[in-house]
Amino acid sequence: MRWAKKTKTKIDDEILKNVKRPIYVFVIFFGIYFFILNISVLDNYVDRGIIDNVFLLIEILLIAYIFTRVTNVFIAWYAERREKRTKVSQHILYVFRGIFNGIVYLIAFFVFMALAGIDLTGLAIGGAATAIVIGFALQHVLSDFFSAFSIYFDRPFEIGDFIIVGDFAGTVTKIGMKSTRLQLLQGEELVLSNKELTTTSIRNFKKMKKRRITFGFGVTYDTPLNKLKKIPEIIKSVIDPEKLKDIDRLDRVHFTEFGDFSLNFEIIYYMKSQDYVKYRDTQQEINFKIKEAFEKEGIEMAFPTQTIFLEK
Numbered sequence: 205m206r207w208a209k210k211t212k213t214k215i216d217d218e219i220l221k222n223v224k225r226p227i228y229v230f231v232i233f234f235g236i237y238f239f240i241l242n243i244s245v246l247d248n249y250v251d252r253g254i255i256d257n258v259f260l261l262i263e264i265l266l267i268a269y270i271f272t273r274v275t276n277v278f279i280a281w282y283a284e285r286r287e288k289r290t291k292v293s294q295h296i297l298y299v300f301r302g303i304f305n306g307i308v309y310l311i312a313f314f315v316f317m318a319l320a321g322i323d324l325t326g327l328a329i330g331g332a333a334t335a336i337v338i339g340f341a342l343q344h345v346l347s348d349f350f351s352a353f354s355i356y357f358d359r360p361f362e363i364g365d366f367i368i369v370g371d372f373a374g375t376v377t378k379i380g381m382k383s384t385r386l387q388l389l390q391g392e393e394l395v396l397s398n399k400e401l402t403t404t405s406i407r408n409f410k411k412m413k414k415r416r417i418t419f420g421f422g423v424t425y426d427t428p429l430n431k432l433k434k435i436p437e438i439i440k441s442v443i444d445p446e447k448l449k450d451i452d453r454l455d456r457v458h459f460t461e462f463g464d465f466s467l468n469f470e471i472i473y474y475m476k477s478q479d480y481v482k483y484r485d486t487q488q489e490i491n492f493k494i495k496e497a498f499e500k501e502g503i504e505m506a507f508p509t510q511t512i513f514l515e516k
Contacts, residue, residue: 361376
């Protein structure tokens, strides 16, 4: 066992720690079994077939136990790594561990029944019928249950992410086995079923490395052409990455259309941060500077107006 201590990882140490005692028990039971086989006196009192089946059951259960202990070490190691890198509910993984262990012991039971020569036909039919009934009764619950594993392993979002689902926007506060909870911007908590989250489109703003912002404004129709041509240069001087630290770059500024009440411009720029509050603060600062620059140049912002011409 000294070689395990020399390795850099602790996973091999944990495996040895978890399987050492079960292996000792396994060896002891084998010794007891072979000892009993050599005691001929027991043939007059105990059926050898019963002894063989008892030790076969113990052997299979010990093998299943050792296997689950090893896999549990790997699951715990995986959960620890995930916890360091992400904020996710580890409860889901531990539930998965319990289900996996149950499946292993169920398989071990069927292996024992088969090796012992016990007829499983009636048990299999009854179990299948029961499974079908339970499946129909709990189909919605099971759907959410398996969707939770899909969310855990696929990671479309994690605890603490700001996401938009349909008409709702909020921060993920909990990922459970049946539902996921969001803290909405208005303050209330929204509970969504896991099935709904795996069958709908989700916008995750944490995955966004840059935020693309589009906004526009209009100036009055009586704005002279020379001042219209100045507007792109004014916007470029306002949305300057050297002046605004959260700005990544200005993409474009265009005079886009002759509107019903105004001459309309469209501006697109990118921010380095995905933080919503920083975006609103930056946009506010840009709006103040545009208004200040337009007042200096005598450029008037448009508002809905209507001119009526009367014939004499």
